[in-house]
Amino acid sequence: MNAAADHEENVRPVTRCRVCGASDWQEIVSFGEVPLANAFLAPAASYEDEPAYPLGVISCRSCRLMSVTHVVDPEVLYRSYSYVTSDSETITRHMEFVAATCRERGGLAPGDLVVELGSNTGQQLAVFARDGARVLGVDPARNLAAVANERGTPTLPEFFTAATAEIVRRSHGPARLVLGRHVFAHIDDLAGVLAGVHALLAPDGVFAVEVPYAVDLLEKLAFDTIYHEHLSYFLVRTLDTLFTRHGLSLFDVERLPVHGGSLLVLVGRPEAGRPVTHAVSTLIEAEKRAELGSDAGYREFARGVRAIREELPALVRSLVAEGHRVAGYGASAKGTTILNICGLGPAEVAYCTDTTSLKQGKVLPGTHIPVRSPEDARADPPDVYLMLAWNYAEEILRKEAEFLRAGGRFVLPFPKPVIVSADSVR
Ligand code: TMP
Ligand code: ZN
Numbered sequence: 001m002n003a004a005a006d007h008e009e010n011v012r013p014v015t016r017c018r019v020c021g022a023s024d025w026q027e028i029v030s031f032g033e034v035p036l037a038n039a040f041l042a043p044a045a046s047y048e049d050e051p052a053y054p055l056g057v058i059s060c061r062s063c064r065l066m067s068v069t070h071v072v073d074p075e076v077l078y079r080s081y082s083y084v085t086s087d088s089e090t091i092t093r094h095m096e097f098v099a100a101t102c103r104e105r106g107g108l109a110p111g112d113l114v115v116e117l118g119s120n121t122g123q124q125l126a127v128f129a130r131d132g133a134r135v136l137g138v139d140p141a142r143n144l145a146a147v148a149n150e151r152g153t154p155t156l157p158e159f160f161t162a163a164t165a166e167i168v169r170r171s172h173g174p175a176r177l178v179l180g181r182h183v184f185a186h187i188d189d190l191a192g193v194l195a196g197v198h199a200l201l202a203p204d205g206v207f208a209v210e211v212p213y214a215v216d217l218l219e220k221l222a223f224d225t226i227y228h229e230h231l232s233y234f235l236v237r238t239l240d241t242l243f244t245r246h247g248l249s250l251f252d253v254e255r256l257p258v259h260g261g262s263l264l265v266l267v268g269r270p271e272a273g274r275p276v277t278h279a280v281s282t283l284i285e286a287e288k289r290a291e292l293g294s295d296a297g298y299r300e301f302a303r304g305v306r307a308i309r310e311e312l313p314a315l316v317r318s319l320v321a322e323g324h325r326v327a328g329y330g331a332s333a334k335g336t337t338i339l340n341i342c343g344l345g346p347a348e349v350a351y352c353t354d355t356t357s358l359k360q361g362k363v364l365p366g367t368h369i370p371v372r373s374p375e376d377a378r379a380d381p382p383d384v385y386l387m388l389a390w391n392y393a394e395e396i397l398r399k400e401a402e403f404l405r406a407g408g409r410f411v412l413p414f415p416k417p418v419i420v421s422a423d424s425v426r
Pocket of ligand 2: 022
């Protein structure tokens with residue numbers, strides 16, 4: 001069997017909506033065939049067999065779930081995973097906030113069991129453990145689960161399913177809190193995961209879910225968050241439909257700035273009778289007013305994406321043509337996506353700098369731009385950085401004050417590409 005046929009076995013087009021079961025889709029935008037965003041490669045003389053999969057986004061006309069057009073087999077995506085939860089100031093602060101919110105609004109007490117899906121290397125669970133909770137991680141990435149276990153956060157190297165949940169319940173008892181941070185949008189079999197939540201959750205337990213908010217995506221036009229791992233882009237309205245269909249009740253929501261704009265939603269059993277907060281109806285009303293129930297809002301997004309896909313590479317090419325050296329800041333999954341979608345490669349972007357040791361020394365998927373450590377980048381700085389980890393822009397601009405003072409500049413891609421220098425940051 002040749003490599004292309006091999007790859008085809010690992011992908012399938014989306015037909016029915018994973019939230020409501022309908023199959024009437026509005027096509028929003030298609031990016032063609034794109035490699036997996038986190039599939040960093042060892043440098044090689046040729047990259048002939050590198051897999052690429054169709055990437056595009058569609059919207060369900062019934063429940064307004066935004067979904068990617070194709071689902072790649074999770075065994076291919078997650079068993080060995082190079083995305084390590086950031087230990088940036090921004091994320092560390094955010095994890096404290098999540099723990100405090102779950103404690104206060106979910107009524108979490110010391111000794112309660114907290115189970116996290118997609119727990120990565122265990123950073124979030126370590127915050128709960130510090131405050132006295134019993135914790136257990138469940139993450140299919142064997143490499144990351146091993147790191148978490150070494151660091152003292154017990155972690156099962158499994159996908160979270162009804163069967164996994166039964167095993168956990170038998171050995172640990174019911175969970176007072178089940179948490180899924182930025183993993184829920186990666187899951188195709190939502191029914192399976194929610195059956196697991198049902199099996200594991202204590203009668204008054206809380207399921208806390210953090211997802212990127214589709215409204216932020218639509219407003220900020222940050223289309224680089226659309227990649228194969230991100231299957232779903234949710235409205236509050238859509239999440240409400242989903243949980244209701246599975247016998248659960250969404251009772252609270254908070255809009256957060258993290259990862260370009262996210263929602264933290266709290267879900268419980270309807271029998272627990274938790275009152276639904278005002279924040280839920282307020283956001284659902286705002287989504288109605290923004291006309292996100294009809295095709296028009298999504299057509300406008302598609303127009304905005306087209307404009308950036310033209311303007312950003314044109315701006316980078318003009319900087320290069322003027323003799324400036326350009327490098328990427330952060331080899332984020334978003335970064336590899338935008339470079340591929342905009343057709344920018346080593347001719348325009350000399351290297352990408354990234355703090356993740358797993359990525360350093362490798363090349364980016366598709367574009368094959370090399371990844372360098374911050375130390376190497378500081379020894380050989382570019383004239384201009386393309387901000388690829390824009391969700392940390394504030395923190396990075398502060399950290400790179402010296403680069404800016406020395407005349408360095410940043411290009412910020414969204415919602416319209418702009419150049420930032422020391423003068424504009426002040
Ligand atoms: P994320 O948005 O998916 O967390 O990815 C951000 C990437 O950017 C991650 O690979 C780490 C990298 N990064 C840096 O290289 N320097 C920084 O200062 C920050 C905050 C992130
Ligand atoms: Zn739907």
